[in-house]
Amino acid sequence: MTTTNAGALPRPTPLQRWLVLLFVSVAMFANYYIYDSFGPVVDLLREQEGFSYDQISMIFSAYSVAAVLVLLAGGYIIDRWGTKVAITVFAAICLGAAALMASTAKFETMLAGRFLLGVGAEPLIVAATAVLAKWFKGKELSFAFGLNLSIARLGSASADWSTSFAEPLYSNWQDPLWLATGVAGVGVAAAMLYWMMEARTEGRVDLGAPPETDKxxxxxxxxxxxxxxxxxxxxxxxxxxxxxxxxxxxxxxxxxxxxxxxxxxxxxxxxxxxxxxxxxxxxxxxxxxxxxxxxxxxxxxxxxxxxxxxxxxxxxxxxxxxxxxxxxxxxxxxxxxxxxxxxxxxxxxxxxxxxxxxxxxxxxxxxxxxxxxxxxxxxxxxxxxxxxxxxxxxxxxxxxxxxxxxxxxxxxxxxxxxxxxxxxxxxxxxxxxxxxxxxxxxxxxxx
Structure with missing residues (x-):
């Protein structure tokens, strides 16, 4: 039996690359949507649940506390798990965070949910970047990065637009956050589709050697x-x-x-x-x-x-x-x-x-x-x-x-x-x- 070395494998086809970009971008869209879905319900939490501006600001800031801790860990986890596992796990963490914030108006629970979002969202962005670098290296890399960022920003805009297209949900604070949880579920599905695609192509296409982590x-x-x-x-x-x-x-x-x-x-x-x-x-x-x-x-x-x-x-x-x-x-x-x-x-x-x-x-x-x-x-x-x-x-x-x-x-x-x-x-x-x-x-x- 002849062993095929990685250098002799073909690079991914255009269809494979653009499907990867689609799946990763949907996961990023969901990530940004969840992050910005809290802003439109601030007044509802203040009016219906008695939240103060101090409490609201602490919930916002909890994300950054988690982000700093994750950044200190560097890319070790992503390198150890591999991109297909990492992007799915971190998308699932974002889904759990969105559901936790939608489940109750208890301040401590919302604080924990926002912290959990920081744990999942920041490494998800890093994992998505690693995925695109792997599949588009030597091809349309800058264009793919630009499209990915544009679709992610569209998630932020859509969270703001939800006050219009999902206006009936804003009779209370909870329903808009459950909508964000649904969007997070779509992001997890997209990440799982990417996992399946990378698993099917392993050993069949050349995705390059994993990069060394610059901690x-x-x-x-x-x-x-x-x-x-x-x-x-x-x-x-x-x-x-x-x-x-x-x-x-x-x-x-x-x-x-x-x-x-x-x-x-x-x-x-x-x-x-x-x-x-x-x-x-x-x-x-x-x-x-x-x-x-x-x-x-x-x-x-x-x-x-x-x-x-x-x-x-x-x-x-x-x-x-x-x-x-x-x-x-x-x-x-x-x-x-x-x-x-x-x-x-x-x-x-x-x-x-x-x-x-x-x-x-x-x-x-x-x-x-x-x-x-x-x-x-x-x-x-x-x-x-x-x-x-x-x-x-x-x-x-x-x-x-x-x-x-x-x-x-x-x-x-x-x-x-x-x-x-x-x-x-x-x-x-x-x-x-x-x-x-x-x-x-x-x-x-x-x-």
Missing amino acids: LDLKRMYAFSASFWYIVGLCVVFYATVFPFRAFAIDYFQQAHGLDRATAGMLSSLLPVAAIVATPLFGLWVDRVGRRSLFMAIGSLVMLPLFLLVTYAPPGPDVGIWIPFAGSAEVPLTLLVVMLLLGGVFSLIPAVMWPSVAYIVRENRLGAAYSMMTLCQQVGVFLVPLVVGRLNTHFLAGPENAGGYAPGMWFYTALAALGLLFSFQLWRTESGPGGHGLERGTKDAAG
């Missing part, structure tokens, strides 16, 4: 350059501003601006919708023209006044918007402009920030660099909701006291100013003789 090494964290830490600083304050704001946005638009839940959900969804469309376009543009640190500074500058505008600027006339599958609504012009600008920033900064690390850090340390960056980001996302929740509670924020939300908006603004400082320092460093090439693009290279 996060806290002892070497200070070996990175100043430019890297400026990017990390911007990453922390950017995500710690945008994610918590999105988490409270639907409730905020209802309480402070008098919008109904469906309209508030459509307005909030403009952020992930912008990311779906504009992030890859910004990435292509910046690759061509360079000026990466300058673009990060411009994005930070645009974000700086937005939270004060949404707080103090006159609402302006109502403007009609329409989103496919979600419906139409009339929204105040000021809120629309602010959310569109914030959506642009939400597309621009990540499109430039994450790839910039590859210019600054050696290739053999990229895994550790991205792990460190994500860990710091999650620490920020953990802390900021706690501060905003405390401010909302202390200043008695609510529909009878819309001004009580202003201190939280000032806090977001202070974070945005800190982000502008980090991006300015990065631009100043990279514009000098010690730059790493962030300002160069393909046009410069061609010249």
